[in-house]
Amino acid sequence: MxxxxxxxxxxxxxxxxxxxxxxxxxxxxxxxxxxxxxxxxxxxxxxxxxxxxxxxxxxxxxxxxxxxxxxxxxxxxxxxxxxxxxIDIRISVGGIMKVAFTEQEKRALCRMQHLPTFEWLEASSVKERMPQIADDIVGAGLIEDDVHVExxxxxxxxxxxxxxxxxxxxxxxxxxxxxxxxxxxxxxxxxxxxxxxxxxxxxxxxxxxxxxxxxxxHSLYPVKGECVSVWNNGPALAHTIYHDHCYIVQRDSGKLVIGATMKPNDWQAIPTLGGIEAVIHKASQLMPSIREMPIDQCWAGLRPATxxxxxxxxxxxxxxxxxxxxxxxxxxxxxxxxxxxxxxxxxxxxxxxxxxxxxxxxxxxxxxxx
Ligand SMILES: Cc1cc2nc3c(=O)[nH]c(=O)nc-3n(C[C@H](O)[C@H](O)[C@H](O)COP(=O)(O)OP(=O)(O)OC[C@H]3O[C@@H](n4cnc5c(N)ncnc54)[C@H](O)[C@@H]3O)c2cc1C
CATH class of the missing domain: 3.50.50.60 (FAD/NAD(P)-binding domain)
Structure with missing residues (x-):
């Protein structure tokens, strides 16, 4: 039966x-x-x-x-x-620093300023909290509630x-x-x-x-994302760094997760050299020292998009x-x-x-x- x-x-x-x-x-x-x-x-x-x-x-x-x-x-x-x-799902503290490199990006971010969960920080305060961040930022929006899990x-x-x-x-x-x-x-x-x-x-x-x-x-289709992780041989990142869909996330293990590409309609969940190169290029503009960090692994996944x-x-x-x-x-x-x-x-x-x-x-x- x-x-x-x-x-x-x-x-x-x-x-x-x-x-x-x-x-x-x-x-x-x-x-x-x-x-x-x-x-x-x-x-x-x-x-x-x-x-x-x-x-x-x-x-x-x-x-x-x-x-x-x-x-x-x-x-x-x-x-x-x-x-x-x-099981510990490893919820983090610190949230996200959404970075602005231009006055236009700053204005777009500051539209969230009325929210009690958003704080605008000028470049000097961002650097104080995260000395690893690029020198040419204008500032960043700190969103402490946007934490991460494993x-x-x-x-x-x-x-x-x-x-x-x-x-x-x-x-x-x-x-x-x-x-x-x-x-x-x-x-x-x-x-x-x-x-x-x-x-x-x-x-x-x-x-x-x-x-x-x-x-x-339906309109379901894949948007492939490629990532790389490295071993952070410097001080741990106090916040996730985020800019234009590129991010660097600190894991408890000491790794940094760096992502991700956006490739619509690619069904192959395998990272390409070009994809990983693009991710590294963007991330090193946010945090130049990552270029010196040892690679852990690369991977890809298929986001289900509508x-x-x-x-x-x-x-x-x-x-x-x-x-x-x-x-x-x-x-x-x-x-x-x-x-x-x-x-x-x-x-x-x-x-x-x-x-x-x-x-x-x-x-x-x-x-x-x-
Ligand atoms: C690079 C990358 C970074 C991301 N970062 C984030 C992030 O930071 N935060 C966030 O919120 N989201 C993030 N996402 C998105 C998130 O990963 C997805 O939205 C989420 O995992 C979707 O979960 P799911 O259970 O729908 O799909 P899946 O995890 O793909 O699970 C679907 C399961 O269905 C199974 N399946 C398929 N067909 C069958 C069948 N016929 N019979 C039985 N089982 C079947 C598959 O084997 C699979 O295990 C990211 C995605 C990618 C690719």
Whole structure:
């Protein structure tokens, strides 16, 4: 007989694992299918910044509101996950220094000055805090709330805690197809057939094929990001340095993570020499001394992007049993906790912000991001 679950989840990256954790903790019987190893695709490629301010388009933007909420959830999650999984997700202090090299960049940054979480620092104060930074900056916006975590540690912690709450997590179990019956949904996998009341598609950039098979059009595509890490042989960075999508993040291990390129429609998750060269070039303009640091490793990952850069989170418009949580683009680590809460809310019947569901619904008219 096929085993039956309340909810099946496709994809064991940080988004699928957060959903598994939130639903298992709410008492649902969960099965999660992961084609390879948990958390080893895009999730492991991320720098782990919780960049609600750094990545947003200002505080009017829905992304900012949702991102801030998710950032706040991390505070409690750090404690809960440590307790439930024994894993430290390594939340940092110090936040991000968003650097300006020109008066125009300074003006753009200072649009955030009305926020209590933003502080403009002139070049001399930035240099006092971070002597490693380039001499020719005009100043920087300090955002202490945009801290960072270790993405794989968060994913692993969700996984271990979900299992502790009874979730069944199946690695090396690709989902082959999904059939919609009147009574239940049937999920065929490489390791057998399962039935469920609800299904959530959370397979990152690979979600597109399920959306299509379930009759939905979408704009999901990969934006490849390449990174390099080096061993910091100087003093530790007090803050993440960020400029024009280039960043340098200090890890507790003594490594600096330097990223990242943006290559749309490249499905090859392998770094190229040209990509790494571009990353090093940009980063050494921010912090010249990195050129002397020993290389640790290079890698690449595929960000799941949509045309308007907002994720798809919500229910299938014609079948309430099927939900989506994908397209988190540059911010899946930031948005994992709130995504888990939204999907739990939709499945167990808690109230969920209508505005958010509207903004992230599949089938919306997506404005092209420029
Ligand atoms: C270089 C880089 C830097 C980044 N930095 C940050 C950052 O600082 N902060 C931030 O918030 N975000 C960052 N991101 C974005 C973030 O990594 C992603 O948004 C996030 O990892 C997406 O998670 P996911 O679970 O949707 O996808 P994934 O982690 O890719 O997980 C999807 C999983 O689904 C599985 N799967 C696919 N098909 C099937 C199938 N048929 N059956 C079963 N399983 C299947 C895959 O094997 C995979 O494990 C970065 C991304 C990159 C590439």
């Amino acid at each position: 096929n085993k039956h679950y309340d909810v099946a989840i496709i994809g064991g990256g940080i988004i699928g694992m957060s959903i598994a954790y939130h639903l298992a903790k709410a008492g649902k019987q969960i099965v999660l299918f992961e084609a390879n190893e948990i958390g080893k695709q895009t999730t492991s490629a991320a720098a782990g910044m919780l960049g609600a301010h750094a990545e947003g388009e200002g505080d009017e933007d829905i992304f900012f509101q949702v991102g801030r909420q998710s950032q706040a959830l991390y505070e409690k999650l750090t404690v809960d996950l440590q307790h439930e999984s024994g 993405p794989y540690a968060v994913c692993r912690a969700f996984w271990q805690a979900a299992v502790r709450h009874g979730a069944d997590v199946k690695e090396f179990t690709p989902v082959i197809d999904v059939k919609r019956g009147k009574e239940t949904l049937t999920v065929s996998t490489a390791k057998g057939i399962f039935t469920c009341d609800h299904l959530t598609v959370a397979s990152g950039v690979w979600s597109g094929r399920f959306l299509e098979e379930l009759g939905l059009s 045309s308007d850069r907002h994720p798809y989170i919500g229910k299938h418009p014609e079948d309430e049993r099927i939900l989506f949580a994908t397209g988190h683009y540059r911010n899946g680590i930031l948005l994992a906790p709130i995504t888990g809460e939204i999907i739990r809310g939709l499945i167990v019947g808690e109230s969920v912000h209508k505005e958010w569901l509207h903004a992230f619904r599949i089938g919306r008219k997506e404005a092209l991001f420029v």
